[in-house]
Structure formats: structure tokens, C-alpha cells
Amino acid sequence: MRVLNTAYFFMPFATAIIITYFTYTSLWTAWFDFLLWTSVTLGFFQFLTTLAQSKGAMSYSLPYTGKKLNLKVAAFVTAFNEDPEIVERTLLSVKAALGNRGDVILLDDSTKPEIVDRLSEFCKKNGIIYFHRTDRRGFKAGAINDAIKAIGDNYDLVAIFDADQRPSKSFFDIVLPFFEDPKVAFVQVPQYYEKTKSLIGQGARYQQEPFLRRIMRGRDSRSAFSLGSGTVYRISVLKEVGLLEEKSVTEDIATSVKIHEKGYVSKYVDLPLVWYGTPPTEVSAYITQQSRWALGGFQLIGTLLKSDLSFRTFMDYISGLFYWLEVGPFTLVQIAAPITFLFGIYFLKINPVIYVSAYVPYFVFSFYYFYYLMKGTEYGVKGFLLHQALEYVEFIGVTASFFAWVLRRKVPFKVTAKGRSAKSLRPLIYHVIILALLVASMTRGIFLIRGATSVQLWSIGVNEFWAAWHYFFLITGIYVSFVSMSEEEKSYVA
């Protein structure tokens, strides 16, 4: 299986090499030609995976019945210098949902003494077990692993909740019966972001829609991966795979790979059972979050290629990686392409009419298919615009994560901001520069129209289109980031 998986991983790149061979203009620019085609083939292979997943996604449903299981649950709430009031509310929600099925345990890595004192006192009063570490070895994954070792064999399952994510009363009623099947290693419940006035927050919410409503549903009972919070693991399986992966910044996905590799399956329960996760509401927090997720995705490459996952499971995982490559470094390539061309560096040799005839039907069909897939969700046109705009906002951060991974640079771990962070538009400096370049190249393209042959007109048209496309989403992204900075646009609970 490993050979097939590896072959599949390299297929977009190999396809791009073949197309490059027929379209490069000189050896000096062939590398750029290759990168541009790779950005297309990566998108195509992602689309193939979406097609494969769509049947499961569209027919997704949850069972109506289950067997009452007397499984004992250790419900972990992880915290690190969070606002104690938020943590307390979460603890009470978890306790109410858990009932007499087990114990609630707060894993507090806070370094501020006032927070430690308040939370330990709160736990004492409310019958919650309090774990505190003074070192942050392995960060969140380390805290969970240490706690699992400490609780011994007293529990069957472990549920993990972030400090700001409160389960509903019926969380365990719904989740626990899935463990009747011994092959189920963990159950994942999606986080529902709270509604915000901030457009960044709204975009982050919409961005989750295709992922949570379609991709994860399509991966249900096969390769749905842990999202870090709202996950209930079978402890015996976690122990079998050596507990949570501590070396990755997205320990949840890395651990999921190890579990799926062993032949276990995971259940995705797409119901609003976890409430009020706060999305990042301003640009720097958003980019930090996405860059961290992307870095986690890139860090997975080695694990995935070495793994012995089944082909379908591998396809699902690798599609996630292709997504991050597409959103990060290859967005940069796609933006650079029309700029380069309109400034007179002709790196690609292809009849623009053939390009348009081949690419437009694919473009239209993939759009239509995406529309068909998203029917019945909250997504809509606004969702699409905000989603795309945010991808243009995050691409430099994701690209930076890619190079950090390539160069093995250590990136300081940052907790996803919970609605409060230092507001700054500094991350958008590069976007503004790119925007200026796009405007310049489009202007130059207009001047080139005069005296151009009909074939040249087609190629100018294609490049003007892409430059305008990138310009539109970049400027929308900048606008969204800008308006999300105003004080009135604070997050609120709907």
C-alpha cells in the first residue's frame, strides 16, 4: 500500500513535469512553469478526492439507536492562562453533560499564580479533579498524555475539550453509543464557531462549512480526524499508538494518522453538540491560527509517506496537505504568474485558445460541483466570497509555515487566540505590495492590447483575468481585515 500511496502523492508533481515538458519556453524559467502547473494539478487531485468523498458526504446520516454502554469517561478540559471565567463555564458544562459516567479533570498549564489559585479552588468546590504542571513539555498533547498516565486504568474513554468549548447536555448521550463497535477508536464532534460581527470571524466560520459539512462527513467512519477538541478517544487505542503525538503542532491529526494506520476507524458526529468556540476575529490572530494548522499539515508529510494507511484513507489525508500547499506557496505562484507574464517574462508556451477551451469547462464544472455540494448549508455567495478572501489573507502566513517546515525552522507554538489578541494590520504589508504589483501588471496589460495579434489578445485576456481575480479577492481580504479591526466589530454571542 505504501508504494501506491507514495505514487499517488507524487502524481500531481509528475503530471506537472509532463505538462511542463510540452510548455516550457526556456530552461531558466521551466521551474516556474512547473510550479504553475503543479498548482493546477494539486487543485485537480483535490477535486478528485472531493468527488470520491461526495457520495459519503451527501448520504451522511447518524444512527438512531445504540447500545447502552457502561463506559467510564475521563473528561479533560485543557487550559493555559485562559480567562478563568471561561474555563469555569466550560467545566460546569462538561460536568453537567458527563453526569455520573466519570470525572471531569482540568489540565491546567497556566503560569499565572492568580489563575492557578482561582481554578484549583473552583475545582475543589465543584468536585473536579485538578491537574497542574509547571513545565509545558509537549504543550497540550503533553498535558493530556501526562494526565492519561496519571489516571491509570480507571477509565475507558477520554474526552478532550478546549477551555472555551462547552459541550451540550446530550453530548455524551450521543457520542458514547458509537463505541459499541470495537473498531471505533475515537468520535469527533465539530466545533461550531459562535457568530461574530467581525467579518474575519464570519469568514472563518464560513471557511469551516465545506470542511465540516462535506469533507469530514465524507470521511466519516473511515478517516475523519481529530480536531483537537470535542474528541472522545478510546484510551486503550491511544495507549496502543503511544498516546498523543507531541512533536507536531497539530497533535490531533498526527495522532489520528497513527490510529487509522492501525486499522481503526473514527466516527464523525456532525451535530451542534459543542458550542461557542470563538473564531479569531482579527487578521493577525486569524493568520496565526491558519499558519499553525498549515505547519501541522506540512509536518504530516513524512508521517503520511512512511505510514501504512489504506489508499482511500491516504487519499483523504493527502488531499488536506494538497490544500495547504495550494492555499500557501502555490497561491503565491498563481499570483506571480500573470504579474510575470504581463511584465514580459514569457515562461509558458501554450496556445491560449486551447488553454481557455480546456480550462474553462473544468473551472465551470468544479464551480458547479462545489455549488451542488454546498447546497443546503449556510454557505451561499457571502460565504464563498469571505472564504476566498480569507484564503488570500492567509496565504503568506501559510507560505511562511511551508518554508519554516522546509528549512526545519522552529516556529514558536501559539495558542489560537480566544477573541482577545493584540490587534495589528502588520501582516498585511506584503498583501499591499502584491496588490500594487497586480495593479501595475494589469495596467501594463491594457497598454499591451494595442497592436497585439489575436493570439496575443487571448493570452493578455487570460492573464488580465487572473490578475483581476487575484486582485479582487486580495482587496476584499484586505478590506475584511481592515473593517474587522474596529472596536465595534467585537465578537458577540448570537
Add this chain to the structure above:
Amino acid sequence: MISAEFRENLIRAEYLEHVALNNLLELYRDTDREGRDYLEPEIFETMIHREIMKAIRRAWDELEELRKMPEGKKSFRELIEKLKEQDDIEKNAESFYAKQAMVAPTPFLRGLFELIFQNEKLHSDTLNYAVTARESLFELSKGSSCLIEGNPGSNFFRILDLISKDLKRKIILVKTREDLQSLSDNEILIIPSYFIDRDNARSQRDAVALATRLAVEVSRRAESGSMVVFYYANELCPAREDLVYDFWDNLLSTLKRDIKDVYVVLVCATTVDGRGCTRVYPLVDHVITVYDINALMYKVRKVYP
């Protein structure tokens, strides 16, 4: 069986009464005649409250102890005959409490005696009706489905236990809530995801789809010849009254098609305004109406022609 939560509440109530009584006694010690006249009835009634709380708990404990005794050989019918012989004692007690309910010195005591009188009367009625009620259950063996309906919280399990013994069938209990009492080793729990689809059922098509899927899932876990009990059935059907018939019609027919020789029991708690599962009547063979909370008085009616 007394639940741990109720026991805890009784102990808490007893403690509260005890504290209240101590405070009152403290005041009684220090106050003058007029104050004492005021406090005496309050002290007296608080003492009774405390003792009642204690008595409930003790009675339950004693009953638990009694249950540990090995069973005797006397049949239910013989027992009823024996009890009837003692019925005079019950009748005497009944008339005593009825009289006290009129003449007792305080409203509180009159109310208390009235309650005990009503309870004694119920004992007497139950005794007279017990054999008839028990025999009426044998009727069920002539059909393949029944509906048990009564007030919420009634001891439906008692009747289910009797039916399963009569029909000699293994119970598969489909529970709508996890916290309901257990009756069988084979229990199926309705996962709350079901209720989300139930609430979204707007049309006949939705109701049929919902019922069919539920029946298929239940069938998958049931053996042939078993007795499938839906507890509480009224929580399963869509809220819209006009969809109830279609829902149950499909559920029952799918179950009968998928499970060989199945007996289906629907347990239905009537609503506050007395409405039950009347729309299901044409779909079942018998309806058992439970008249008391302990499920000692009940009536079997044949509803299917």
C-alpha cells in the same frame, strides 16, 4: 426501588425539619405563654414532618430487606383470596380514617387522615379488582401487539414483566432515555440524533422514512420471537398529530416484516390533558389502560376487530 437521589432528598428534608424544630424549641424555651401558644402547633406539625420523612425512608429500607426473602409457593390468586379474608380489617381502617378526616383537631391532621383514607380505599378497590385485571392480561396472547397507557411515572414495568412471563418472550427494550429503569439485558437506546430528525419531520414522507429507518435499526438487533417494547412510545413519534398514524403504521409493519413472530408493545404516558396514543389504537390488537401509579389496577381492551 428508591433512587439514590430521592433517598438523599429525604435525608435532606429530614435534616431541614430537624434544624427547624431545634430552632423552634430554642424559641419555645425562652418565650412566654402567648408565644408558646403560637409555637406549639408549629412544633407539633414540624415533628410530624420530620417523622414522615424518616418513616418513608425506613419503610423503603424495610421493603428492600423484605425483597431479599426467598419466594413462597402461594399463587397470586391464592394470595388475593387470603387478602380478601382480611378485607374487614382494611374496611375498618378505612372507616376509621374517614371519620378522623372529619374530626381531627387541626386542618393538617384532617388532610393527612383524608390522604390515608383515600389510600386505604385504593387498596380495597385494587384487591377487588386484582384477579380480574390479572386474568385480562391473558387476552394478549391472542394478538401480536398492544399499547400500555397510563399516567407518566406509572409502574409500567410491572405490567411488562407480567406480559413477558405470560407470553414467554424475551424482552427487547427500546428506551428513549438512558436514565429509565432497566428491565432486560437486551436494551436499545434511542440516540438523541433520532430526535433531531423527528423534530424535522414535516411531511408524511418524512414520518414514513423516520419510522422505517428506526424499525430497520431495531430489527437488526432483535431476535425472532422476541417482544419489542418501545418505552416511551409517545416520545418517538413526530409532534404533528396527523403524522402519528403513518409513523406507527410504518414502524409496526416494518418490524413485523423484519422480525419473525414479533410481539410489539408500545408504552405510552398520557399527557397532562389526558391525551394518549389514541391514534395508534387502530394499529394494535389490545390497549391496556393503567389506572393507578403502581400499575395494580388496569384494564385490557381489544381494539382490533
